[in-house]
Amino acid sequence: MSLPLAEASMCIGVGRGNMEFQDKTLRCRDCEQSFVFTAGEQGFYLEKGLMNEPQRCPNCRANRRRERAGGVRDGGATITCASCGREATVPFVPRLDRPVYCNDCFSTQRAATEVRVGASVE
């Protein structure tokens, strides 16, 4: 009986109850340059429960993070306004179960609410 499969898995270190990572070369989907997904990073990803390999090289990842921050304080996010549909940055991470508005629409909404509240009090 020959077991070529068992032999193969011995070679890559799988099946011995001890995951070993190998540096992997991936291609960035933004700049299309190849980059190395190191064994250390793979361990880090697994620890964080991230099942997907990174889609972008470290450079493009940093760029995107900076772009997304777009001058907004830490924790900000880019949203699509639920009222006018424009993109806007807000200094908080919006909850998914609530509509988010750009600054303009937000003040319009708030003004409207205040008028209504004022009216009901009188």
Ligand SMILES: [Zn+2]
């Ligand atoms: Zn890239």
Ligand SMILES: [Zn+2]
């Ligand atoms: Zn708006």
